[in-house]
Amino acid sequence: MTITKTGVLLINLGTPARADKKAVRAFLKEFLSDARVVDLPVWVRQVLLHSVILPFRTGKTTNAYQSIWDQEKGSPLLFHSQDLLHGLRDELGEQYQVELGMRYGEPSIWSATEKLLKAQCSQVIIVPLFPQYSSAASGSAIASVMRGLLPKQHIPHLSIVSDFFHDPNYIKAQVSLIAPHIEAKQPDSILFSYHSLPWRQIEKGGSQCQISCQQNQPCAQISPENRLCYRAQCYETSRLIAQALGINAYHVVFQSRLGRIPWVGPDLTTAMTQLIQGGKRNLLIASPSFVADCLETLEEIGIRAKGLWQDLGGKDFTLVPCLNSEPLWIQGLANIVKANVRQKQVNPVEII
């Protein structure tokens, strides 16, 4: 008797193949050609990409990648995602086939999906590794799997983990990672930093909370009205982590803005300046929207934000690493996967 495996498709954003201009340009071109990322009419996007973004950003972004590139292992985002893949394979065992696909670059979502189809998995659980749902990251990853499956003769049963911003397994892993750093450093300020999004994309999300959104106030506790809003999910993650850590004082901030349009704030660097003005000197930053360390954590926070903190007169600066392949996160992710498995009751009468 052949026992079919349950497929698991982990998806992360992707990263350049090398830290040189050619590879970074190719990565940025693919990434920023995505209509869910730069959500403008196609001709505007292409003009912007070729006349502004690629000529002016490639050099700067290449330097940034070079500053975090591991001589042996390459891009942190890739090797941490691969370590997580291997850990999850061990944790889930023989009944599962786990693959990793990147939305941009290699290994592609397509090559990972092909492996799962070839293994004739009875069902596939799609896990975009973005805890808070955004159209730009999670939506784009899910849509990409769908496009690949569209022409296929057989499409397996699919489960999609669209978000896990409040999943107890994710929160527990975050707390176990952050707690020892707070204990050791006793910071006077704690920031939870999330990837920002253009306000336009938050508004397009169509969440009910838009009607009453106070853009300069924290989002209310999660409810049916704001359940689908990226910003509200970020605030809820922070609330849950803080509750479990037993801390009352913390700030939610957003990073990685691009261009001149309005993005979700408060901005990381503005918040740091205000903390210094308020007499704070010992800062701890955790970045719960990234499950794997990457350019945005290691370079933007670990190098640039740290430099700013020191220039402003700050003393201690602690960046909590991402979940990466922490054992508790591997176990937690395995639980998230198992909770999404369809336990089909097979009635013997139905088997012909």
Ligand SMILES: C=CC1=C(C)c2cc3[nH]c(cc4nc(cc5[nH]c(cc1n2)c(C)c5CCC(=O)O)C(CCC(=O)O)=C4C)c(C)c3C=C
């Ligand atoms: C939390 C997930 C992410 C969301 C949402 C997201 C939105 C988003 N990003 C850009 C533009 C850039 N992002 C870049 C790097 C980058 N972004 C994420 C995650 C999310 N992005 C990650 C994990 C990374 C790092 C990848 C790595 O190789 O380590 C970059 C490239 C670097 C740079 O030039 O600054 C760009 C550009 C937009 C426009 C956007 C939403 C609209």
Ligand SMILES: [Fe+2]
């Ligand atoms: Fe990004």
